Structure formats: C-alpha cells, structure tokens
Amino acid sequence: MAEAPPASVAQAIRDAAEKLAKTSDTARLDAEVLMSHALGVPRSEMLVRHMADAVPSTFAMLVERRAAHEPVAYITGTQEFYGRSFIVSPDVLIPRGDSEVLVERAIAAKPDALRVFDCGTGSGALLLTCLLELPAAMGVGIDRSRAALDVARGNAAALGLGQRASLAGADWTLPGWSDPLGGPFDLVFANPPYIETDAIIFPDVRDHEPHEALFAGPDGLNDYRVLIPQVPGLLALKGIALVEIGATQASAVIALAEVAGLVATLHRDLAGRDRVVEMTLRR
Numbered sequence: 001m002a003e004a005p006p007a008s009v010a011q012a013i014r015d016a017a018e019k020l021a022k023t024s025d026t027a028r029l030d031a032e033v034l035m036s037h038a039l040g041v042p043r044s045e046m047l048v049r050h051m052a053d054a055v056p057s058t059f060a061m062l063v064e065r066r067a068a069h070e071p072v073a074y075i076t077g078t079q080e081f082y083g084r085s086f087i088v089s090p091d092v093l094i095p096r097g098d099s100e101v102l103v104e105r106a107i108a109a110k111p112d113a114l115r116v117f118d119c120g121t122g123s124g125a126l127l128l129t130c131l132l133e134l135p136a137a138m139g140v141g142i143d144r145s146r147a148a149l150d151v152a153r154g155n156a157a158a159l160g161l162g163q164r165a166s167l168a169g170a171d172w173t174l175p176g177w178s179d180p181l182g183g184p185f186d187l188v189f190a191n192p193p194y195i196e197t198d199a200i201i202f203p204d205v206r207d208h209e210p211h212e213a214l215f216a217g218p219d220g221l222n223d224y225r226v227l228i229p230q231v232p233g234l235l236a237l238k239g240i241a242l243v244e245i246g247a248t249q250a251s252a253v254i255a256l257a258e259v260a261g262l263v264a265t266l267h268r269d270l271a272g273r274d275r276v277v278e279m280t281l282r283r
C-alpha cells in the first residue's frame, strides 16, 4: 500500500526536513522555504496561518529537486541579499551573505559616490544594492553572459533602478572592453570567479551554479591577474575598488594590487575570513 500523504503543511515540512537533512545543512529552513513557495505565501505568513492547511501537490517535487542538490534559490527563482529579494536563475551565481561585507564597505567608504561600476555583475545584486543605498549614484554593470544580463535587467526593473543602472555586455579579457563604459568611477567592484579549478566544493555549487562565474584556473587567480592591472584605468582619483576574494587568497591578491601601483587593504567577512581587498590609487 502506498504511504499516506502528509496530512498537513506542518507534517509535510517535518517529513521534508528529515529527508533533506541527508544532503543539506539547512534542511528545516529549506523545507519551509520550499513550502512557502509551493503555497505562494511568505514564509512568515505560512508559519502563522497555514500550518494546518492541506499540502500543495507541487511540494513533493520541489523537495525531490532539493534532495538532488539543486539550490533552493534556483528552485524558487529568488534569493534574498542585503534584505531585498533578487531574481536568480542558473545563469547567475546565487548572491551570498559573504558578499554583503563588500557592499557595506563600499557604501561606508564612498557615501558620496556618483559613478559605480560592477565588473561581472551576474544577478546585479552588488551593483543594485549599492545604488539603492547610494541614491545619488548611477551605475554600470557588465557581464560577458547575455543570459546573466537579462537577469540583472529584470532585477533593475523590479527594484525601480531601470534608469540608474546601465547593464552591458563586455569581457574584461578583451582589449578595449572598458572604453565605451564612460569611466572613471568612484567605486569599482567585482566578485569575479576565484575558485581553483580542481577544488572540492559542494555538489550544490559545482553541479548547478555557472562555472564561468566560479572557476578561475589552477590557483583561482586568473581573473584577478587580468582585472587588477586594469583597476588604475577605471578609478577616479579618489575612487576605491573592492574585489571579493577566497579566504586564502589575500596575500596573492594584495601582491597583484601592489604591482599595479595600488594601495591595498584587507577586510574580513562576518565569519572572520579574509573576504575583500580594497584598492586605491597611490597618492
């Protein structure tokens, strides 16, 4: 005889959390987020009002997808970053809490920034968050992925930034790529690919997120090697550049910045790991 379906949302969440615990560190949260997605109501409202409801027929399939390591953000199509909801798809890296320190530093260091540039914008999370926090600023975001730019444009429109964010196709490995962008910029930032090609990483990431946004050669430094020498040409005189780094890459990235004639400082994320290298022109 087939197993009886769970009688309520509460029971289905409990069952799903147990199943997902094998593959996810955040099983209960995943189950709640997937259920609120299936119900079409915010999680907070679900927890207060819908726990005794019947289980939506789509829920079991969402749980199966998550059990097969698909990230929750790709299943629901959204990810929260800096307190706001962003559209995501498998064409873009899922914005991570680790990157919020870059935004915090950007707005603290340059509250008067007028021109902001994001290299490899993906979903647009970094650029669009900065523009919302810096209401006088205009932003340019580039990506070599057309599909990513479509996601970023969707986010810009959804956040009311269609007029303040210009999103363009460009590839920083090609000569002259930045000529049409209208620099220099008060703030330049990038969360480039920085994972070592052979690194052992979670299947959730390796099997689902875009490899061109993750991997950057045997030591993960390929994109910094190309980008950092170009930073002086992008920065306004008192501008600052911020790049996200992997936790073990600080000294290598700082060395690249110094060779490029920049002054570098390091910032840690909330977990205390090296996460952002800040660069300014030497004065």
Ligand code: GLN
Pocket: 093, 096, 098, 191, 192, 193, 194, 195, 205, 213, 214, 215, 244
């Ligand atoms: N921080 C991401 C991760 O560890 C990597 C992001 C990147 O390569 N830019 O999954």
